[in-house]
Amino acid sequence: MKFHATRLLVKNFHESLAFYREVLGFSGWQNDEMEYAYFEEQQLALFARGRMVNMIGEGDHMSSSQCILQFEVDEVDHTFDMLRNKGIHFITHPTDITEWGSRVAHFRDPDGNVIELYQSIRK
Template identity: 45%
Template structure:
């Protein structure tokens, strides 16, 4: 697996976007203050900014209470194929989501947590 993103899950997306872009001067590689998701590119990694409510929708309504209490960051790993990595890991971790195509984003994803509860996403690019 290749760590490609650290994703900050935020409640006030526009204010945070403007902070990282205008105050800290980070270069935007995708998104704007209205998209509810943005990437700031750095050498070797991407800082993602995502509205927490949108992440909730991605991992499913059964996690509503949990995400609102704790998730502030997600680690994003690129894999060759989500299905293969899912099969490899499913006996070792409890997945929150099964491999799911997110056509609008051009990716397939699955989610799970580390032993301390940190949110982890594995993804592959599709079509």
């Protein structure tokens, strides 16, 4: 498992995007429809909090989350099984999110921080 990015869950995607691009000078790619941006050099992503809430399906439980730690793995399903066998309770099971080009699964650390296992499925 290797660290991929910190994903900030932002209230106002366009305001945050302008801040990181125009004020801090970060460059990267964005998808306005998905309200997602990625600054590869900084290993930082922005994502609309409401969209993440919808993806994970936790409603109010996600409202206090400010970020997600994202780890890239070779096979999400294998890592999911390994961690579940160690007692990890997953928020989501391995799922293909084709619009992200990713297969993902989510769980929380002991302090409640969301961790995403990520596998690229782009071809």
